[in-house]
Amino acid sequence: MKTSFLIFLTKGVTITGKILGRKASVFPGKLAYDADPKILTKVNYPKYVIGVTGSSGKGSTIELIEHGLKKAGYSVACNKSGSNGIYAITTLILNNVTIFKKNPKKDVFLIELDERHIKLAFLKPTLTHLVVTNITRDQPVRNKTPEFIYDNIFSAVKSKTHLIINADDPMVNKITTTYQDKITTYGINKTKYDYLKPKINAVDNAYCPLCHTKLIYDYYHYGHLGNYKCPNKDFKRGNVDYEGTDVNLENKTMKINNHLVKINKDILYAAYATLASYTTLKTIGIDDKIINETYNTDPIKAKRGNVYKIFNRDLIMLESKNENALSYYQSLEYITRTKGKKTIILGFDNVSRRYKYNDLSWLYDVEFEKLNDSNIDKIICIGRFKYDVATRLSYANIDEKKIVLLKDINNLLKVVKKTKGKIFTMVCFDMTERIKNLVGDLK
Numbered sequence: 102m103k104t105s106f107l108i109f110l111t112k113g114v115t116i117t118g119k120i121l122g123r124k125a126s127v128f129p130g131k132l133a134y135d136a137d138p139k140i141l142t143k144v145n146y147p148k149y150v151i152g153v154t155g156s157s158g159k160g161s162t163i164e165l166i167e168h169g170l171k172k173a174g175y176s177v178a179c180n181k182s183g184s185n186g187i188y189a190i191t192t193l194i195l196n197n198v199t200i201f202k203k204n205p206k207k208d209v210f211l212i213e214l215d216e217r218h219i220k221l222a223f224l225k226p227t228l229t230h231l232v233v234t235n236i237t238r239d240q241p242v243r244n245k246t247p248e249f250i251y252d253n254i255f256s257a258v259k260s261k262t263h264l265i266i267n268a269d270d271p272m273v274n275k276i277t278t279t280y281q282d283k284i285t286t287y288g289i290n291k292t293k294y295d296y297l298k299p300k301i302n303a304v305d306n307a308y309c310p311l312c313h314t315k316l317i318y319d320y321y322h323y324g325h326l327g328n329y330k331c332p333n334k335d336f337k338r339g340n341v342d343y344e345g346t347d348v349n350l351e352n353k354t355m356k357i358n359n360h361l362v363k364i365n366k367d368i369l370y371a372a373y374a375t376l377a378s379y380t381t382l383k384t385i386g387i388d389d390k391i392i393n394e395t396y397n398t399d400p401i402k403a404k405r406g407n408v409y410k411i412f413n414r415d416l417i418m419l420e421s422k423n424e425n426a427l428s429y430y431q432s433l434e435y436i437t438r439t440k441g442k443k444t445i446i447l448g449f450d451n452v453s454r455r456y457k458y459n460d461l462s463w464l465y466d467v468e469f470e471k472l473n474d475s476n477i478d479k480i481i482c483i484g485r486f487k488y489d490v491a492t493r494l495s496y497a498n499i500d501e502k503k504i505v506l507l508k509d510i511n512n513l514l515k516v517v518k519k520t521k522g523k524i525f526t527m528v529c530f531d532m533t534e535r536i537k538n539l540v541g542d543l544k
Contacts, residue, residue, distance in 0.1 A: 104143045104203065107133040111195040126184040130191030139224065141191060144198045146227045147205040149175075149385060154214040154254060155234030155267075156247075157428050158374055159185070161403070162234060163213050165365075165378035169395040170209055173387050178207040183530070185213040186455075187221040216250050217243075219257035226259030232381055233264065234373065236272040237305045237324060240424040240453060242460045247272050247305050255280070265381055267373065268341045269326040275310040278336065287380040288338060289345040289355075289372060291328070295320040305427075309336045322369060323434065324427045343380040348372050360389070362396040366403040368435050409540050411514065416524040416540065423452055423529045426466035432527045433471045442522025443477050446513070446536070448484035449529045461489050469497040478521040481505045483513060484532060514539055 111129040118125025133140050153163045160183055167179045178197040180189055190212055197206050214222065219231075233254065236247045244250050251272055258264065260282045268274045268286040277284055299321055308315055309331035316336075321327040330337035348355045350367040357379050364371045375396065382392055409416040419435060422428035436443060452459050472480065472494070480503055482490045491504050507516060513536070517524055526536055 103137065104140065105200050107136055107140055108144070108195045108198060108200050108203065111192060112200070115192065115196055124182055124184070126180065126182050126192055127186070127188045128192075130193070130195065131188040133195055134188055134191045138221075141194055141222060141227075142225045144194060144203040145205060147208055147210060149209040149230065150228050151209060151211050151230045151232070151381065151385075152214045152219065152223075152228050153212070153232045153234070153377075154216050154219060155232075155273075156216070156237040156239040156250065157422055157425055158234040158370055158377070159213045161371065161374035162232060162377045163211060164401060165374055165395070166232075166381050167211055168401045169378060169382040169387060169392060170211065172395050172399070173382075173391045175208040176206075177209045177211050178205075179211040180213050183213070185215045185218070187215075187218045190214070190218065190222045217253045219254060223257060223259070226261045228259070228262045230263045230265060230381065230384065231258060232377055233266045233273050233276075234377055235267055235270045235324075235326065235427075237425065237427045238463075238466065239422070240455070241463060242424075242458045243453070243455060251275065263384065265377070265384055267326070267377065268338050269322060269328070270306070271310070271316060271325060271329055271336075271338070272306040274338065275336075278311060285343070285380060285384050286341040287343040287345075287376050288328075288341040289322060289348060289369075289376065291320050292322070292348040292369075294348070294350065294369060295322055295327070297321070299325070309333065311335045323430060343376065343383065345372055345376045360393075362393075363400050365400055368431060370431050371403060411524070411540060412518050414522070414524055416526070418526045418533055418536065420530055420533050421527050423449055424460075424463045426463060426468075429467040429527070432525075433468060436525050436527070437471050437474055439523065439525075441476060443474075444517060444520040444522055444524045445472070445477060445480045446483060446517070446524065446526045446528065447480055448482050448487050448490055449532055450484045450486075451529070451531060452486070454531070459486075461486065464489065464493045465496075467493075469494055469499070472497065472499055476522070477503060479503055479505050481507055481513070481516060481520075483507050483510050484528070510535060511539070 111133045114129040115125045153159050167177050170177050180193045236250050255276050263283040265285045266273050269288040304325045306325040312333050314333050316329040319328040328338050346356045353364045353367050355372050364375050407418050419432040421432045487506055
């Protein structure tokens with residue numbers, strides 16, 4: 102009876118929260134989980150319970166998987182709001198089971214998972230598939246090192262879970278040396294955007310996980326993702342089950358095992374999200390006709406990188422994940438690859454939504470030196486940490502005349518109007534919403 106009551110309570114609080122205009126994705130589950138930390142072991146699950154985890158790319162990947170599953174006729178419970186901790190997971194699952202028999206109300210539970218919360222959510226081996234996008238330095242105050250995250254993810258995986266992993270990441274691919282159950286791999290072959298030496302000074306993984314000899318790379322996609330091998334021949338990227346080839350970001354297309362698919366954003370992380378979702382859909386047996394419809398006939402719009410028009414100029418909103426240098430790097434790469442004059446909006450109000458520590462050391466892992474570009478007109482620093490961001494830019498030898506410190510974000514568009522070129526926002530999620538509201542007010 103206690104479990105049924107907690108399911109009823111979760112549903113009731115969720116409905117009440119939504120009536121009051123709240124997302125209600127965390128607090129309802131908190132009430133249930135705090136009352137019984139084993140609550141998720143006492144409900145029944147559908148045939149497919151698919152988790153998506155990794156340092157970045159979870160949100161983009163999960164939206165594409167959901168789109169394909171719905172095209173195939175599955176009903177899907179999904180936490181695509183971005184809340185991915187144990188309380189949010191509890192909210193999602195309890196809202197999608199019946200109160201008394203505790204049976205699933207959906208065909209699939211598709212769950213974005215915080216790397217450290219997998220072991221809290223799945224005390225029983227109920228996770229049928231786990232997609233791992235990458236493992237990089239991310240939120241160092243909380244997540245310490247990539248090795249720490251690796252241990253948190255894979256120590257929580259039970260033998261019955263089918264792993265779907267990005268083999269281009271040696272830190273992720275390491276699991277193939279020890280895991281004895283099903284593994285499906287994916288990766289991207291050489292592209293015209295690759296480079297022979299790492300462009301990032303702070304590469305997160307460079308050594309063989311078995312003998313600790315430095316890995317040799319044929320090419321890098323970005324960060325430590327690419328095609329690598331150990332000179333002692335005991336570890337390599339090797340062949341993958343699903344391989345992306347002929348990546349064309351300008352046309353937003355790629356081939357996966359020789360099938361042409363569209364990418365919903367002209368940036369390499371979008372190709373990875375497409376490949377990860379494609380691999381997942383194929384792994385659970387979705388028909389090729391449905392998959393073609395998912396990506397080519399009726400594709401979904403990219404979750405990030407939306408383009409707006411203000412002052413007869415493009416405003417491109419790139420969301421960069423704080424405390425993740427690789428996320429920022431991809432935004433920097435995208436901006437510098439774009440031709441013509443540019444204005445950049447950079448900053449954040451909160452380092453993290455999970456804790457109060459305002460550690461800013463990660464700013465010095467971000468390659469802001471890439472912004473030494475004559476086509477950049479102004480870099481507008483906003484948010485509570487604008488002075489810290491401006492200081493980091495000064496260490497990158499950015500011309501001080503290009504740096505604008507904005508005290509009041511409400512004046513942002515007035516300042517932007519006086520600048521030149523395409524406008525890029527490179528901010529975190531909360532700040533993106535504030536800028537969207539300003540653009541909406543302007544229109």
